[in-house]
Amino acid sequence: MKTLVKWTVTDYHSLIETGILGNRQVELLQGELVEMPPEGPIHSYITEGSVHYLRSLLQGLAVVREAHPITLSDSEPQPDIAIVQPPRQRYRQRHPYPQDIFWLIEISQSTLEYDLNDKKKTYALAGIPEYWVVNVRAHHIHIFRHPQSDDYLESLVISQGTIVSQAFSTIEVSIDRFWADI
Structure with a gap:
């Protein structure tokens, strides 16, 4: 065995x-070291544009972090985008914990299966209230809400229109902005 x-x-x-670990790109997921693939140009482009857009929408309401770790009980993943509670100074000595997180977003170009399975399970177990996976190839967004055990009770796939996050009921996030200029 x-x-x-x-x-x-x-x-x-x-x-x-x-x-x-040297220069290796890894993250801790459920107690295991997982090597992260390098980002392709379109992944970086969508992440950067989405972060800029979300920061303009959520200015003063949330901190929008790009590709930085969060700390869970047995994991320290690096979501592409984390929308967390302000102020930013709160994270000077530590990474955000689950109770600090409004929602997480993964931009998925080559890691869709990993993001929709392993990451989703890890985030649900940690009680992350909302999780989005931006499917770069199919141009749609998977939205998961209401974690229970190792899954989410609500699951949606949206390819047009707007999304209203649970945390900010008066702010509409345009799906088109994730694909702007590509």
Whole structure:
């Protein structure tokens, strides 16, 4: 029987601090180190444009973080976009915890299966209230809300119109803005 070593968040931080991981792009997901593929140009372009758009919409209401870690009980993933509670100074000594997070967004070009399965399960287990996966190839957005155990009770796929996040009921997010200028 094969036994895998599970890493804690503390172990993971120690690995980072000692430089053992070097220049490797990894994230901790449910106690396992997962190598992250490099971003393609379209992934970077959509992420950058979406972050700019969301910051303009949510100015003063939320902090919009781009490709930075969040800390969960047994994971420290790096979602492409995290919309978290202000003020930004709150995250000077730590990454956002689940209770700080309004919603998370993954821009999925080559990682759709991973984002719709492993990441979704991890975020649901952590109680992240809302999770979006932007499917770059199909030009639609998967929206997951109301976590329960390791899944979400509500699941939608939207390809046009607007989305209203649970956290900000008066703000409409245009789906077209995710695809602007591509």
